Amino acid sequence: MRIPRIYHAGPLPAEGSVKLSEDATHHLTRVLRLSEGQPLHLFDGSNHVFDARITVADKKNVVAQVHAVRPQDCESPLHLHLGQVMSRGEKMEFTIQKSIELGVNVITPLFSERCGIKLEGERLAKKIQQWRKIAIGACEQCGRNALPQIRDAMNLDDWCAEHEPGLKLNLHPRARHSINTLPLPVERVRLLIGPEGGLSSEEIAMTSSHGFTEIQLGPRVLRTETTALTAITALQVRFGDLG
Structure with a gap:
């Protein structure tokens, strides 16, 4: 056993x-x-x-x-900070669990204009604690010995305005760039994943004003939880320790 x-x-x-x-x-x-x-x-x-x-x-x-x-170091050379607009039900739990298995270092749950989650106060605090337990379980399962950080929830505008070194990426189906066209080397990525309904035009303009680069993953429109895991995997293949 x-x-x-x-x-x-x-x-x-x-x-x-x-x-x-x-x-x-x-x-x-x-x-x-x-x-x-x-x-x-x-x-x-x-x-x-x-x-x-x-x-x-x-x-x-x-x-x-x-x-x-x-x-015993199982950490990727790529530092990944995932800003995930919160999704309903088990989708957020799934995203947190699998993104940690894929090597994400920091996860910040986000509120946006089209966010389907309406949590605040004690209910939000309990949900954050639940997600932190999921992060621990993911590390126990996948062999990571450095515990990723699950931050308190933030508004999208505030998260985008934070100063953090590295490349800032925002997924957009009509973007001109793909992960394969990003220049090497990259050691730190701040990755934004929007809600099921996508970011509003005002929010997209706001991310651009804070230096986010729009990238696309392919010709198909993916669900938010699929988008996060696909993007993280592609980033780890190109800049990290997968493949």
């Missing part, structure tokens, strides 16, 4: 005993039904793997003994 990978919030020791979180305890004892003596791989976001073994396992507590630590 594959050794389970578990994220631990907070620095892990090179050697020593660690009490795991409530979520990890539930997963290990109720879902995987692991018991004392079984091995674990722990990570804390520091890009290291901590080899451990379970010493206590009951319904309320799991304690692991760390006995070795080693660097």
Whole structure:
């Protein structure tokens, strides 16, 4: 059986005993039904793997003994910041999960003029926490040891106005440029993915005023979740570590 990978919030020791979180305890004892003596791989976001073994396992507590630590870098040389206008239901969860598997470093959920999500206050805060848990699960599954950042939600205008080095890209079906025509090298990309109905003409003009380059992925119109994953994959093939 594959050794389970578990994220631990907070620095892990090179050697020593660690009490795991409530979520990890539930997963290990109720879902995987692991018991004392079984091995674990722990990570804390520091890009290291901590080899451990379970010493206590009951319904309320799991304690692991760390006995070795080693660097394990699975990060792409391309730094990707995804600005994703929020989509309905499971589409946003799917986009977050799969984009992290593909190597995205930062995700900012966005509100736009045609955004189909109306969240605020406590409901929005709970949704952000849920997406952060999905990010942790994606890292546990795909082998990443550096935890990507899920930022608080922002308005599209504010996100576009932020100062960040690197190439800024906005997907548009009638753009003149494609990812293959972008000049090499590129180390950082800020990628904007709009809602199902697309950005308004005013929003497109606004992104251009902030230095975003419009690119297209091909002759077909893709759904927002398909667009994000297709663009990320193409960027990783050209500038990152896929292919």
